[in-house]
Amino acid sequence: MTKLPRNPTREVKIGSLAIGGENPISIQSMCSTRTQNIATTIAQIKDLEKAGAGIIRLAIDSMKDVQAIMRIAEQTSANLCVDLQENYRLAEDVAPYIQKIRYNPGHLYHHERDKPWQDKVKFLADVAAKNDCAIRVGVNCGSVDPDKLMNYNNSDTVSPMVNSAYEHCELLDSLGFTRYCVSLKDSDPIKVIELNRLFARQFQHVPLHLGVTEAGMLPDGAIKTRIAFEQLISQGIGDTIRVSLTVPNHRKAEEIKEGKRILEDIINGRVRSVVNYNSGKLNIISCPSCSRVENEAFINLAEQVKDLTRYAENYGVTIAIMGCRVNGPGETDQADLGLWCGSHYVNLKHGTEMIGSFTYDAVLIELKRELDKLISEGNYKS
Numbered sequence: 001m002t003k004l005p006r007n008p009t010r011e012v013k014i015g016s017l018a019i020g021g022e023n024p025i026s027i028q029s030m031c032s033t034r035t036q037n038i039a040t041t042i043a044q045i046k047d048l049e050k051a052g053a054g055i056i057r058l059a060i061d062s063m064k065d066v067q068a069i070m071r072i073a074e075q076t077s078a079n080l081c082v083d084l085q086e087n088y089r090l091a092e093d094v095a096p097y098i099q100k101i102r103y104n105p106g107h108l109y110h111h112e113r114d115k116p117w118q119d120k121v122k123f124l125a126d127v128a129a130k131n132d133c134a135i136r137v138g139v140n141c142g143s144v145d146p147d148k149l150m151n152y153n154n155s156d157t158v159s160p161m162v163n164s165a166y167e168h169c170e171l172l173d174s175l176g177f178t179r180y181c182v183s184l185k186d187s188d189p190i191k192v193i194e195l196n197r198l199f200a201r202q203f204q205h206v207p208l209h210l211g212v213t214e215a216g217m218l219p220d221g222a223i224k225t226r227i228a229f230e231q232l233i234s235q236g237i238g239d240t241i242r243v244s245l246t247v248p249n250h251r252k253a254e255e256i257k258e259g260k261r262i263l264e265d266i267i268n269g270r271v272r273s274v275v276n277y278n279s280g281k282l283n284i285i286s287c288p289s290c291s292r293v294e295n296e297a298f299i300n301l302a303e304q305v306k307d308l309t310r311y312a313e314n315y316g317v318t319i320a321i322m323g324c325r326v327n328g329p330g331e332t333d334q335a336d337l338g339l340w341c342g343s344h345y346v347n348l349k350h351g352t353e354m355i356g357s358f359t360y361d362a363v364l365i366e367l368k369r370e371l372d373k374l375i376s377e378g379n380y381k382s
């Protein structure tokens, strides 16, 4: 089990939960029921809570939605977040009944077009402060601040999003409101990694809510999310997560279960991409396995590699063991030593370079030989 590094973010309280700081990474979700359909929304909130959701988000866009939330709040003690759509002023009516307000910087332009967005953020910060609520600044690839988009070339889709987040953090800080977190979501996991890394470099103290938007159905939705989370969480980035899945309403709790699975796998080094935990110690990662595994001996091999290489625990070498020919060849490229398994042979690599194919037994001897060679080069001592 790996002790994950964590960025020194500040703690933000959201009802009975706190994110950031030393708090464990929490898992959250959003109801997919119509907010005004109170009975089904309550039922979904209960399902999500039972699965372990720390925060549950509900969409609102009208006074009828606000009235529904008043009744929902009477029937649950879950930490509720409302997702403001375009009508930001509803925050004032709903805030007494909830614990967190999410606004999207890109949506602040739609109502009261002549009013500067800064005044609208000030209004939201005042409402949140008066009602003991936290805020999430939720930047989304599909609705980026139009002013920011105008300042960058069309091919640069990252800068407008991170700069929009920076600007809102600076404004909230200048207003003296620090009880907020940020999210930067895209449907492309690689972009999610880039956006969040950039933001965390500049605003290391601001808690981050991680997610891949429109990730889709299982299993692809979970795989895309996993790719982003593995690279970010292993580097200390991320304080709360959401796995967005397209599932029927009665299966919504799978978002939470999948989030738990991904977190546990990252902690235990069961990853699909090469992850460097930056511990300066021997880093052995193996894929979580799936239906593509061609030989069950892969699981045993991963255990044997752990046992065999124990003597090298103080050397910062990354060894990746992947279960199939589909993703194994590419996913091992970033490791110092990579093993990807076929039906009868295991392919051993040094970075992108192929060393050879060996039987499941013989590969252990070859792996040790290569590991000893790396150690003797003297570049990996912790």
Ligand code: SF4
Pocket (backbone or CB within 6 Å): 272, 287, 288, 289, 290, 291, 292, 293, 322, 323, 324, 325, 326, 327, 328, 331
């Ligand atoms: S490397 Fe292959 S076997 Fe392992 S999880 Fe990925 S696709 Fe499945």
